[in-house]
Amino acid sequence: MAKRAGVTEKISVSVNRDDMAIIRKRAKRLYGGNVSAVIAEVIARAKAQEQLSDLLDWLGGPAPMSKEVEEEIDRELAGQRRKRRTRAA
Numbered sequence: 001m002a003k004r005a006g007v008t009e010k011i012s013v014s015v016n017r018d019d020m021a022i023i024r025k026r027a028k029r030l031y032g033g034n035v036s037a038v039i040a041e042v043i044a045r046a047k048a049q050e051q052l053s054d055l056l057d058w059l060g061g062p063a064p065m066s067k068e069v070e071e072e073i074d075r076e077l078a079g080q081r082r083k084r085r086t087r088a089a
Contacts, residue, residue: 008036 015023023038031037056062065073 023035024033027033027035027038
């Protein structure tokens with residue numbers, strides 16, 4: 001990640017030791033040890049989440065759904081198989 005004079009700001013952050021170990025491992029694996037690049041990656045993801053939230057608000061909020069559909073989505077996100085639907089005779 002290239003340095004951009006006048007665009008960056010230095011901060012101090014307290015991080016759990018285990019989390020910092022993960023950050024350093026990711027920095028080493030992906031960015032040649034550049035921890036700031038990992039932080040920038042996290043910020044980019046947070047920005048995207050905020051933009052999605054703004055879009056959802058602009059669209060009028062989340063669509064109502066049944067408890068059954070909500071549970072099906074939760075199972076799918078958890079990697080579980082879908083329940084088979086039975087057809088009416």
